[in-house]
Amino acid sequence: MVRVTAFLLVLSLALVAHGLSDRKSPPLQCMLTGRWINDLGSNMTIGDLNRKGEFAGSYLTAVTATTNEIQVSPLQGSQHRTNQKSQPTFGFTVNWKFSDSITVFTGQCFVDDDGKEVLKTMWLLRSRVDNINDDWKATR
Numbered sequence: 001m002v003r004v005t006a007f008l009l010v011l012s013l014a015l016v017a018h019g020l021s022d023r024k025s026p027p028l029q030c031m032l033t034g035r036w037i038n039d040l041g042s043n044m045t046i047g048d049l050n051r052k053g054e055f056a057g058s059y060l061t062a063v064t065a066t067t068n069e070i071q072v073s074p075l076q077g078s079q080h081r082t083n084q085k086s087q088p089t090f091g092f093t094v095n096w097k098f099s100d101s102i103t104v105f106t107g108q109c110f111v112d113d114d115g116k117e118v119l120k121t122m123w124l125l126r127s128r129v130d131n132i133n134d135d136w137k138a139t140r
Contacts, residue, residue: 045057057092077091
């Protein structure tokens with residue numbers, strides 16, 4: 001599904017939807033809600049967080065190893081809400097609509113020195129295999 005050049009890939013996702021220019025000090029807070037585009041051109045939209053810190057959204061990958069037509073796929077996740085930190089940790093799962101695989105992401109939202117919101121994540125992709133003997137090659 002997703003080309004892998006390393007066992008775990010660190011994605012840098014840059015904020016597209018919101019600008020930071022209307023935010024006032026004290027410290028800038030990193031907000032997951034909105035539209036994000038990573039350095040490979042994949043698009044992710046994260047909806048509002050509920051009281052528990054849970055969110056839903058969609059992911060449209062720009063990178064795939066399948067010949068199937070790429071489709072927007074649902075994502076579900078949660079943000080760590082303890083102490084309402086300004087640079088929260090989070091995790092989410094994408095259930096790919098066009099392949100027999102699921103990817104889990106975990107990361108943290110940062111505000112860099114220029115005031116730009118950036119997501120740093122790591123992911124694991126699990127693909128379906130035909131039998132237990134092929135389990136070794138199912139997770140990237």
